[in-house]
Amino acid sequence: MKYSGIDLHSNNCVVTVTDDSDKVVAEKRLPNDLEKIIGFLKPWQGELAGVVVESTYNWYWLVDGLQEAGFDVKLANTGAIRKYDGLKHTGDEADARHRAHLLRLGILPTGTILPPAHRALRDLARKRLQLVRSRTSHILAIENILARQKGARISSNQIKRLTLEDVTAMGLPADVCLAIQSNLAVIRTLNAQVELLERRLQESIGDRPEYALLTSVPGIGRILASIILLETGPIDRFAEVGNYASYARCVDSQRISNGKKKGEGNTRNGNKYLAWAFVEAANFALRFCAEAKRFYERKRAKTNNAVATKALAHKLARACFHILKEKQPFDKGRCFA
CATH class of the missing domain: 3.30.420.40 (ATPase, nucleotide binding domain)
Structure with missing residues (x-):
């Protein structure tokens, strides 16, 4: 051999x-x-x-x-x-x-070697994330310019609604107006491309039963459901729910000897896109799910905001594993028991 x-x-x-x-x-x-x-x-x-x-x-x-x-x-x-x-x-x-x-x-x-078609669609979702991050950088650039020039803050939603005429009417120096208009032009272009990619993702996976099941989880909408489904791949490749939670970077990395912590292992081992998606889902769930809010408050009383949010993300990751494994909709009682 x-x-x-x-x-x-x-x-x-x-x-x-x-x-x-x-x-x-x-x-x-x-x-x-x-x-x-x-x-x-x-x-x-x-x-x-x-x-x-x-x-x-x-x-x-x-x-x-x-x-x-x-x-x-x-x-x-x-x-x-x-x-x-x-x-x-x-x-x-x-x-x-x-x-x-x-x-x-x-x-x-x-x-795991995922099929080429699955990888292509997954990379399309990752491309969307890249474009959204780029768009955010241009929005923040406009916020900073206006803070310097006018001493006032403007929300990101207000910036998204700005037109070239609005910028001209601000009475700013010509070069400052040109800088803002350049950012707005890029934002508009990125908006169009993000919408194009989102439509493609929706057409490709919107009819899958797993997609509908994931959107039943508090905090998970159509975009996060797409990312979680594509980044997870076949759920059978994870033997247990703990393996999936670890892959999503929702568990601690520790080295223990004689009952004492001696350090940490590879904290970045896992899927950074899943880790981001579940933290985002946790932040949205805090706004719209009373059970998630109560769970978060119990954890925060003992730790801090970051740890409590990560604990909630861990809960949602485990819930998604069971949903994809058992093909059953979200169960609040089981998740937040």
Whole structure:
């Protein structure tokens, strides 16, 4: 049996093939050319137990291409792989061999390879978040300009309703007006693109039964439901509700020895988009759900605002897991018991 590990970079990769004794059978640095990589691995395809590709920012093309060529591909969870710190020398070749070694031992931490169509739609939701953040930066820029020029604050909703004529009527210097008008022009463009992406997301997943179930949760509307559904993927990939809550970064990271906390682990391990979505849902639930408000107040009395909000987000994450797993609508009594 043979094992392959690939250390992937932006413009090249190191491909390694090893045997049952971790002896290197073949190894070469190749450009990021799918045909050349497949051609290099082809002689051992029938013997390969799998090809390990690290989960970098640019893995889509390589994993999809290898799978289409008939290879059994494993996506390595790089955040969970830690090499011995005492090694005197490491490099790309050593990294590729180490991944093949973990595959041979059967202890390779892997991530889920979602279908290309699902990833494309999920990335569209992430693109919407990027555009919304950019729009917020331009709104804040206008707030700052007006605070400097007029010594007064204006709400974001008022800024969204501003027209070019409104800016001209403020009696500000010509260059200041031009700066504000530039921000408004970008905001209008971003508004149009955000609306376009939202329509596409709604058309793609609005009819799914899981989508309707998620919108039954307090604080979760159509946008957050879309993000949670797409970022979660198949719910069966999470063995227990705790695994899902951890993936959503809703649980603490601790290192305990003899009953004492000795530090923290990788606090960023998990999905940052799910973490954001559940905190947003918690903040909305505080406004519109009395049970969520009471739960939050009980937690805040013992801790502080941030911890209480995170605890509520944890509750909502667990509720969403059960909803997606059991295909049942939200149960307030079960969530906030």
